[in-house]
Amino acid sequence: QMEQALRQSQTELQLIINAMPVLIGYVDHEERFRLNNSAYLDWYGLTPQELYGRTIREVVGDEIYATRADKIAAALAGKPCSFEANSPHRDGRARHALMKYLPRYGADGAINGFYIFVIDETERKQTEEALRNLNETLEERVAERTQALAAANQRLQSEMFERERAENALRHAQKMEAVGQLTGGIAHDFNNMLTGIIGSLELMQRYIDADRSAEIGRFTEAAMSSAKRAAALTHRLLAFSRRQSLDRRPLEPNQLVRSLQDLFNHTKGEHIELKMNLGANVWSINSDASQLENALLNLVINARDAMPDGGVLTIETANSYLNGSDLGTLEPVKAGDYVMLGVSDNGAGMTPRVLAKAFDPFFTTKPIGQGTGLGLSMIYGFAQQSGGHLTISSEPGQGTCVRLYLPRLYSAAQPTSPAPASVEAPYAVAGESVMLVEDDPAVRMLVLNVLSELGYSAFEAEDAKSALPLLESERRVDLLVTDVGLPGMNGRQLAEIARQQRPELKVLFMTGYAETAAERQGFLDAGMDLIAKPFSIEALAQKIRQMIGRQG
Incomplete structure (x- = not known):
């Protein structure tokens, strides 16, 4: 059996080497x-x-053997060698x-011969030679064409440069137009609000100096009203720029709409009929409820204003699958499951020119003072920041339909407890x-005053470096209230260091704008919360x- 296996192995080995080219x-x-x-053999x-049994000299002849003698001697001396050479062939x-x-090498380690491997390079050499000859004949023609192409290329480059x-001039003009529209809109609205605030404060000061403090109530109300409008405007700007702080929670879309x-x-x-077409078994979503409510309310207001003589306002929800090419949006669409919330009307509609600018900030067709032009741009920013999309379709005289697509939440939505009613502090x-x-x-003075009036022992610091010694001491601290955007070490870094010394420390972040805090779930750990300025x-x-009384 061993002899048979050996013969079979030898046969297979011979078949393998015979198959090699x-x-x-x-x-x-x-x-x-x-x-x-x-x-x-061939x-x-x-x-x-x-x-x-024949020798190399007998096979290749004396002349060729002489050119390889040193290579053969080297191989028999244990030195591998590679070389190129002409070799006789049976065709002459x-x-x-x-x-x-x-x-x-043999079993005893002695050299008992050497292997020969030969690769036919004839065709490659012939091809190289042919290419070399072709290259020599082509050089003159290539030189002529190169000169002609250079002249044509120079003309083309000049045209492309122009x-x-x-194009750069056009883009710059468009950019400046957009910046001008944005800054002009902000300046217009803020100047109105600041006039209300500054004027009210000046009159309040005059009335106080004149010992007429009892009459300043209407001025405080006017100042508060203007300040709240300014706060709402900054909130809308952050929404448009996709930098608002989103408090995402599981939501049932149909429940929210109802x-x-x-x-x-x-x-x-009363002049408009409301229709609710809510889909069956609509998926849950993970979104900021207040921002979504704001978006739907803005769309309802737009639809109402588009139907001054009455009409039908339709609100719909449905499950939707987008494959990435369903929507003609400026932003790329990620394929997947979405929940669609739509608001449509059969009112005046929009012309193509107006429709093209619908999402531009501060663009509005309403008379001055009746609209900021941030409604749709805010909803667009909210949709994009939420991982969703916003589409709008409209025809003059036929009405407008706006659809908001938000990603599906694959885990079941948990009911959220209602927000506590406003009570005395x-x-x-x-x-x-x-x-x-x-x-x-x-801001530090105002917050300290609030803490003092409510009976808290308050410690203050203007930056993280000043706050660390107290936080690392043994003094009692029930809550750390810190701005996110501190100079030097930011508020989030301060909280992490403080929690190394006080693992159970509650932390309330204040922020006017912080890009890293835009997504609360990724920014906040357990025992942390965030309140947006103003x-x-x-x-x-x-x-x-709420923070101090919260457990865990």
Whole structure:
């Protein structure tokens, strides 16, 4: 059996080397051929019996042997070698070949011959030669064409430069138009609001100086109204720029729309019919409820204003799958499951020119003073920041349809507890203390005053470096209230260092704008919360009490 297995192994080995397109041979220490594959035999036109036992000199001849003698000697001395050479062929023509000699070692470690590997390079050399000849004949023609192409290329580059300069000028003009529209809109609205605030404060000061403090109530109301409008404007700008702080929570879209039905009915007016087409088994979403409610209310107001003589306002929800090419939007659409919330009307509609500018900030067709032009741009920014999309379609005289697509939430939505009703600001429990870190002196003064009036022991610092010594001490601190955008070390970094010393420390972040805090779920850890500036004194007091009283 062993002999049979050995013969079979030898047969398979011979079949393998015969299948190789390379000449393979083995010569012993006397330079006699002891093994060859079919390619080797075919090269010289010999049978196995005719080649076996013959020396290299006998096969290739004295002249060619002399050119390889040093390579053969090196291989028998244990040094592998590779070289290119002409080799005789059975057809009488010399062939160019790449050769390799590899020493063969016996079981005792002694060199008992070497292997020969030969690759026919004739066709490659002929191709190279043909290409070389072709290249020589082409050089003159190429030179002529190169000169002609250079002249044409120079003309083309000049034309492209002029075109690029024109395109850059157009882009710059469009950019400046957009910036001008944005800054002009902001300046117009803020100047109106600041006039109301500054004028009211000046009159209040005059009335106080004239000992007429009892009459300043209407001025405080006017100042508060203008300030709240300014706060709403900055909120809309952050929404448009996709930098607002989103408090994402699982939501049931149909439930949210139904909860707003009374508000929609109150907003639309009696001359407009409201239709609700809510889909069955609509998926849950993960979104900021207040921002989504704001977006739907804005769309309802736009639809109402587009139907002054009455009409039909339709609100719909549905499950939708987008494959990435369904929507013609400026932003790329990620394929997947979405929930569609749509608001449509059969009112005046928009012309193509107006439709093209619908999402531009401060663009509005309403008379001055009746619209900021930030409604649709705010909703567009909210949709993009939420990972969704916003589409609008409209025809003059046929109405407008706006559809908001928000990504599906694959886990079931959990019911959220309703927000607590506004009550009188709660006072501190004896001994409770708060660490306040705020770099703006005016804001720091206001918050400290609130803490003092509510009975909290308050410690203040203008930056993280000043706050750390107290936070690392043994003094009682129930809550850290810190601005996110502090100079140097920011508020989030301060909180992390403070929690190394006080792992259970509650942290309330204040932010006017912080890109890293735009996504609360990624920014806040357990025991942390965030309140956006500007905030009311009552809202701050409620949040502080809620944070200190919260367990875990």
